[in-house]
Amino acid sequence: MPDSSIKKLLIVDDSKVSRILIRTHILAQRPEWLITEATCGEDAIALVNTDPPDYCTMDINMPGIQGTDAAAQILLNHPSIKIVIFSANIQETHQARAHSLGSILVAKPVTEKSIALTLDYFKNAQ
Amino acid sequence: MSKIDTKHFDMDNIFNTINLGLIAVDAEGKVLLWNDWIAKHSNIQEADALNQSLENVFAETVSPAFLTALNSTLTHRLPVVLSTALHRSPLPLYNPPKINQPQTRMYQSIAITPIRSQQNESCGLIQITDSSSSIKREKILRSHSEILKKEATTDGLTDICNRRFFDAHYEMAVADAKRQKHYLSIFMIDIDFFKLYNDQYGHLAGDEVIKQVARTLKAQLSRATDIIARYGGEEFVLVMPYLPKKTAEQFAEKLRSAVFNLAIPHIKSPLFKQITISIGICTGIPENDDNLLNTADTALYQAKQKGRNQFISLALCEIEEYLEQ
Amino acid sequence: MRQFSELHLDALTEIFSIGAGRAALSLSEIVGDEVRISVPSVQIINAEDINPVTLSLTDTGRFGAVSQHFSGPFNAEALLLFTEDQALKIISDMMGSQMSNEELAEFEHEAMCELGNIILNACLSSMADILNFVLESSLPDYTVASAEEILHRLKKDSSQPYVLVLHIDLAIEKRHTAGNLVFLLSTSSLTNLVTHLDQFLGNIHEQN
Numbered sequence: 001m002p003d004s005s006i007k008k009l010l011i012v013d014d015s016k017v018s019r020i021l022i023r024t025h026i027l028a029q030r031p032e033w034l035i036t037e038a039t040c041g042e043d044a045i046a047l048v049n050t051d052p053p054d055y056c057t058m059d060i061n062m063p064g065i066q067g068t069d070a071a072a073q074i075l076l077n078h079p080s081i082k083i084v085i086f087s088a089n090i091q092e093t094h095q096a097r098a099h100s101l102g103s104i105l106v107a108k109p110v111t112e113k114s115i116a117l118t119l120d121y122f123k124n125a126q
Numbered sequence: 127m128s129k130i131d132t133k134h135f136d137m138d139n140i141f142n143t144i145n146l147g148l149i150a151v152d153a154e155g156k157v158l159l160w161n162d163w164i165a166k167h168s169n170i171q172e173a174d175a176l177n178q179s180l181e182n183v184f185a186e187t188v189s190p191a192f193l194t195a196l197n198s199t200l201t202h203r204l205p206v207v208l209s210t211a212l213h214r215s216p217l218p219l220y221n222p223p224k225i226n227q228p229q230t231r232m233y234q235s236i237a238i239t240p241i242r243s244q245q246n247e248s249c250g251l252i253q254i255t256d257s258s259s260s261i262k263r264e265k266i267l268r269s270h271s272e273i274l275k276k277e278a279t280t281d282g283l284t285d286i287c288n289r290r291f292f293d294a295h296y297e298m299a300v301a302d303a304k305r306q307k308h309y310l311s312i313f314m315i316d317i318d319f320f321k322l323y324n325d326q327y328g329h330l331a332g333d334e335v336i337k338q339v340a341r342t343l344k345a346q347l348s349r350a351t352d353i354i355a356r357y358g359g360e361e362f363v364l365v366m367p368y369l370p371k372k373t374a375e376q377f378a379e380k381l382r383s384a385v386f387n388l389a390i391p392h393i394k395s396p397l398f399k400q401i402t403i404s405i406g407i408c409t410g411i412p413e414n415d416d417n418l419l420n421t422a423d424t425a426l427y428q429a430k431q432k433g434r435n436q437f438i439s440l441a442l443c444e445i446e447e448y449l450e451q
Numbered sequence: 452m453r454q455f456s457e458l459h460l461d462a463l464t465e466i467f468s469i470g471a472g473r474a475a476l477s478l479s480e481i482v483g484d485e486v487r488i489s490v491p492s493v494q495i496i497n498a499e500d501i502n503p504v505t506l507s508l509t510d511t512g513r514f515g516a517v518s519q520h521f522s523g524p525f526n527a528e529a530l531l532l533f534t535e536d537q538a539l540k541i542i543s544d545m546m547g548s549q550m551s552n553e554e555l556a557e558f559e560h561e562a563m564c565e566l567g568n569i570i571l572n573a574c575l576s577s578m579a580d581i582l583n584f585v586l587e588s589s590l591p592d593y594t595v596a597s598a599e600e601i602l603h604r605l606k607k608d609s610s611q612p613y614v615l616v617l618h619i620d621l622a623i624e625k626r627h628t629a630g631n632l633v634f635l636l637s638t639s640s641l642t643n644l645v646t647h648l649d650q651f652l653g654n655i656h657e658q659n
Contacts, residue, residue: 015465016458017652032620037498061468061489093485100481109581191481198477202576205590209565212481212545213556235561237590257561298512298536 006058007122008053009057012044012070013086014062017053018110022057022086025115041070053081053121060094068097075101082125083119086110147219147254152247153200155180164254167219167232172335183272184218184337192216196238199250203240210235210257216256233257281356283333284340292355292363299353299365304412310420311409313364315343315381318402320360322394328423335390335401336360342384346377363419371409371441378405378437386435402435410442454645455495462648463493466581467617467634470574477569482545485624488570494616498606498637501614503598506633512536515559515565516594516601521575522585524559529575530605530635531567531619537630538563544623547643564591574634580595580648605635613641 013019016044026033036053037042040062041060048056056074060067071083085098088108098105104121106114141148142162150159160175168184181193186393191213195206208216215231220432223229235257241249263372287295296312302309317323317339324332336356343362344354357363369377382403390401406426408418421440470486479486496505508514511646513535521527533541542562568632579586594601605614614634638644 015461017465058530081518088469089475089487090472091476091485092478108465108472109577192481194477202572202579203585204572204576205568205570206572207562207565207591209558209560211542211562239590240587241630294512312529404590 006032006034007055008036008051008075009037010038010044010047010053010056011039011065012056012062013059014039015059018059018086018108021110022115025110025112026119029115029119041065041067041073045073046076048081052078056081056083057086057118058083060085060089065105068094069100071101071103082122084121086114086118136423146254149180149252149254150241151180151196151200151252152243153249155196155200157183158243158249159251164219167221167256168217169220188218189213189216189389192236195236196250199238199240199249203235203248205239208234208236208238214320216375219254220390221256221258235383249350258410281340284337284356286340286362287353287355289355289357292353292357292365295353295355296363296365299367300412300418303367307411308368309370309409309411310418311364311369311371311377311407312418313362313366313374313378313381314357314406314419314422314426315362316404316426316430317360318404318430319392319395323392326392326394332360338388338390339385339401339403341387345380346381346384363422369409371439374407375407375439378407378439381405382435382437383442397433400434404434406435407437407439408442409439412442416442453458454641458649458652459645460493462652464490466578467574469581470577471570472633473577474570474573477573478545478566479609481495482623487620487622487624489620490599490617492618495613495641496616498612501602501606501616501635502513506598506602506616508532508534508633510600511542513595514598514601515563516596517571517591518594519568519571519575519591520589521586522588523579524584524647525641526639527575528605528637529571530601530624530633530637531570532598532601532633533630538566541566541621541623541630545592560593564593567591567593569658570632570634574617582651584647591635605637611637611639611641615641624628 006090007030011019011022013022023035023037024122029056036051040066044056044058058067058071067085067087073086074081075083083101083103083104085094085103086108087094087105090105090107095105106117108114141159144161146161147164148159148161149164149168151281152158157175157178157180160172162212165171170183180196181188192208195208198204199206210233214233215233216236219232219234220229221232233256236254237253239251241251243249279287281288284351291356299310317335320332323335340362343364347354351368352364352366354362364375366377366437382405385401385403388401393399394402395402404426406422406424406429408425410416410418410419412418421442425438425440432438467490471490475488493616514532515535515538516530516532517584518528518530539559542559543560545566572588573587575586598616617634619632619634621627621632623630
């Protein structure tokens with residue numbers, strides 16, 4: 001077994017700035033984590049199939065399929081991956097969708113606070 | 127100058143005279159200012175409101191949208207407006223009582239702006255107007271501008287739409303049809319042997335015929351979406367959405383017979399000895415650069431060639447393929 | 452514009468997407484239905500090239516424009532443009548009542564001010580939050596005119612050679628209403644905006 005404190009995180013977001021922000025904030029808290037990135041839902045699904053991560057952050061509005069749909073597909077084959085949906089759109093329908101996936105919806109912008117919520121979810125979901 | 131002027135008045139006096147509701151709240155939403163207008167329309171006196179949380183001052187509930195807006199102004203320090211249309215009556219304020227009638231809720235327009243207190247605290251100023259009067263004013267302004275608009279878009283002779291209006295409307299109708307993928311029909315209509323009529327009966331009589339035909343064609347239209355315009359001299363154009371080709375053809379026949387039944391004598395008209403029209407129709411769901419107008423024009427030309435007093439209907443050729451798919 | 456890198460534009464797109472999300476939330480509370488607002492991209496366009504064609508405002512009808520003047524570390528004139536037909540449709544959906552266009556028109560002015568105000572405030576406040584500055588604003592104004600007239604006025608009032616342009620898609624889910632709005636931001640100093648973006652990106656640049 002590899003060192004259990006080293007976790008793999010996949011960041012899915014079409015915005016480079018968002019990916020950098022999430023990566024920076026996460027690494028500040030968990031410097032040992034390994035981070036990969038995808039810019040759309042399709043790429044994320046392909047990546048997960050070849051190299052499944054422990055955790056994933058998922059944007060909703062991206063070119064191609066919606067992040068929530070990508071998350072649903074990923075969880076179908078990899079139910080153990082913990083996914084946090086990151087979105088600027090926090091209307092009830094999205095909240096409900098995230099919960100139905102056993103995930104949580106965290107409101108953008110990416111800040112220390114939103115990252116703390118994300119890390120909490122990852123930790124407690126184990 | 128202005129400083130001296132304001133000192134001439136007691137600001138409280140101005141607040142309480144103004145025909146507008148004024149409430150100021152601090153960052154926590156506690157009431158700091160409550161003018162007479164508000165007191166009158168809420169039946170709550172200033173003394174009972176000051177230093178209370180605005181939410182709790184009223185016996186009835188305040189709309190959640192109002193509280194969200196107020197909160198947003200206090201946090202982001204950006205002004206917010208609440209329109210009558212979308213909120214009607216956010217605060218429990220009432221119209222002045224009328225004898226023997228229950229008091230009615232006042233329709234309100236509200237603006238909330240961030241202000242700073244003299245101690246530089248972030249506060250909010252809420253301005254409330256009774257919007258029933260502004261609704262009336264807008265109605266009057268509107269009807270005035272409608273008249274001006276009508277003059278710019280109406281054909282002087284026939285009182286139907288002019289070419290300028292048609293050009294604008296046509297583009298919109300095509301864009302709509304493209305976007306919503308619905309049928310659009312263009313009818314090009316021309317009075318047969320009109321030049322011969324003018325030569326025989328004179329221009330004044332000719333104008334009369336144009337007027338009569340325009341009136342007759344217009345009388346066949348019943349939907350708000352349909353537009354008839356004078357396209358040029360004795361030519362008219364009709365724009366009608368949502369008709370399949372067959373229905374458009376039936377309608378064209380209705381137009382043709384309506385004009386035929388006017389039975390206006392025209393002894394120089396070789397075939398019918400009376401005023402008739404030819405119609406070219408193009409029906410289809412426009413895509414890309416499809417030009418319904420050109421196709422309708424081609425159809426009109428064919429109708430003329432085939433002997434006039436009839437319609438020819440053409441489909442947009444791409445449409446056939448589209449529907450077959 | 453040379454001053455703007457791809458990363459700057461990416462950051463602005465993300466900022467305005469967050470603003471759009473906030474606006475959608477406010478509107479959905481009013482409508483009681485899901486509202487989707489998305490910002491596909493942000494462009495910086497030379498003011499001279501601003502015209503109905505470059506903005507894809509091909510409708511010849513009347514346009515409504517809600518404008519607000521923002522001031523802070525830089526001054527900005529924000530303008531939201533939409534066709535009057537779409538505006539009336541969105542309002543009638545938001546009002547949820549069966550009203551004729553003539554009746555609706557009575558409310559148009561004020562309701563459009565509110566709709567525009569929600570979107571403009573959301574976009575600008577998310578910008579202020581994320582880039583960490585404070586903005587103040589005037590109350591919204593609403594004008595109805597042709598696209599040319601509105602753009603002409605914008606250009607006349609702006610001393611800046613560049614304008615920030617966003618195309619915004621708005622849809623009210625169950626009612627199948629969709630509209631495209633154009634958001635124009637003409638600032639007294641794009642340089643100041645760039646400076647703030649750089650400060651924001653500064654902490655994360657080295658990771659890049």
